[in-house]
Amino acid sequence: MSQSFGIALGPRIRKSPFFNSTVKAGVSHFTTYNHMYMPVSYGDLAAEYDRLINGVAMWDVAAERQVCMKGPDAIELARLITPRNLDKLVYGMGRYIPMCNSRGTLINDPVLQKISEDEGWISIADSDMKFWCEALAVGKGMNVTVTEPDASPLAVQGPKAVDLISDVMGDWVRELKYFGFKQTELNGIPLLVARSGWSKQGGYELYLLDGAKGDQLWDSIAEAGEAYGIGPGAPNYIERVESGLISVNADTDDDANPFEMGMGKFIDLDQDVDYVGKAALKQIAADGPARKFCGVVMDGDKLASTNAHRWDIEQNGRYVGFASAAAYSPRLDQNIAVALITTEAAESGAEMQVMTDHGVRNAVATSLPFGKK
């Protein structure tokens, strides 16, 4: 990014329970996410990347807000908001659930956690799903309340996260399956501990359940993590591209559907639930998706910066889509991006051109995640 601007601080956008701790830890840049300030850098992106890939990092991701659906119709409401089949949803296990509007467009991709028989939480990407869920329930006359609970995830990510968190919480965390979770506490701090996180480096999300104890939780993890060289970080731009993780609104547009985004395996068109978007998704499945979310490898010098906006992609002089997140990957020693391009272009194997801020780069499409054969 060559341009540099300040962010205004005011009460309209909320501060995380960890805000003061992140300031003490040297946060330099924020974004906003779900109406909350979210750290994106502490001023040394190379060190933050290295900690995530080789050590352990702690991220303030309180902005990954929760939407709680509670009441006799809570699980029924959960079934209406996703094309995923929830027949086998059980307590203690989360499930990744694409959410679509009535046109079949992807509007969010949370993890759903069944908290009890009449209560489910979704851990949302950056859009107001609280309003979506409540309005749907109101319209249907369902008996369910929709609220945002006092729950703020602190992510601990990286190959040393398992050892660290078992030091802190006990060895039981080693047995948690991916997306498994448990409510517990740490020195009086109420927590929900989940094996999850927005990286492929492994780790946990500690959902702080008392917003007044953010600094206490931060300090506990920072102190226990010293032995592992822990340091602050944030959802990592490079690692998420390498791993092919989806960022709704960055990677998706008003027409992107779950089939295009590689989520076809989560879509059950035949289940006996009249979820939102079902008819549209059936039509899309019948027609075949027009585009494909894929990787792109670009030639030329190392990209000097990540992308501040989408980069157009052309093939044979024709626009075929866009790269939504691009970076130089130290591990792969390649310039890579995630992109949403026509199925034809993605599958042709033919060369494409990416209109980067660092000139036109020749590129080829590849599968995600990068480096997987």
Place this chain on the structure above:
Amino acid sequence: MSQSFGIALGPRIRKSPFFNSTVKAGVSHFTTYNHMYMPVSYGDLAAEYDRLINGVAMWDVAAERQVCMKGPDAIELARLITPRNLDKLVYGMGRYIPMCNSRGTLINDPVLQKISEDEGWISIADSDMKFWCEALAVGKGMNVTVTEPDASPLAVQGPKAVDLISDVMGDWVRELKYFGFKQTELNGIPLLVARSGWSKQGGYELYLLDGAKGDQLWDSIAEAGEAYGIGPGAPNYIERVESGLISVNADTDDDANPFEMGMGKFIDLDQDVDYVGKAALKQIAADGPARKFCGVVMDGDKLASTNAHRWDIEQNGRYVGFASAAAYSPRLDQNIAVALITTEAAESGAEMQVMTDHGVRNAVATSLPFGKK
């Protein structure tokens, strides 16, 4: 604000059609609003305030997004989303419509514009009302589509705005009533011109209806405005406090209802429409609102900065509410704030204490806007 942080630029948050123009004009700080970067300062807040109060300023408020409801049930849907009576809604006139959830909490306060018999637009504050409106329509089985049109307001505000915009558009704009609007064009740029804006200094919002022509519109207004000393600005923190304008999410919390926020005159509890929140609002009206949105005048030295977070307010040592926006007003030569405090505290006339970042300040409540008797 003593703390200073950068804002990350990436494709998840959208850039306004005027983004490049604002960068050329020297924007220094952004916030985000409706998933879009929105300028808040060009580095000289005193000059920006002066232009708004005494001259004319142009603001990129493209982030004031539109939600379009179109179809046979569009106006019926509009009636469901607001407690305001829309019996007399006519084409060409906007109407300020509080929106509530089923608990009667204020969730947005847009202006509704009836574009045609089967199409209404709401010009929203910072929350995803597109999802609210669509989910309600889906739940009710209504025949209406909900979209975000390509419409991006450029505000022209200040006492010289009327002369400037009549130079540019013609004298007909002088006759537009407040919230009146008309679709037109300017040198091939399609526009909706509305007499509106988030200040009490008068002016217009030019809704750009072709996102590719943002810089062209910006340049046209900047050029014609030279004679009036026009310059860039943004929704003004000081002026909005002076004028008592409401900023949803800054001034409101999860319990704030329209009666507390001084919007009682817009609430029709008796109309024959089963809008969202009707039962809750009836109960609140019967009980009487617990709090009141009011002004606060604080003593002591000029506030050295605006507030980066809410400031608690106490009376006789007891918490009675919070100040959500505070500033030193040059016009009034007073330290002022808008606050949401208990009705009792607001009406007692007794002294309160505001816990500012600049020490405890004694304060008294007053009506809004400031300076009005």
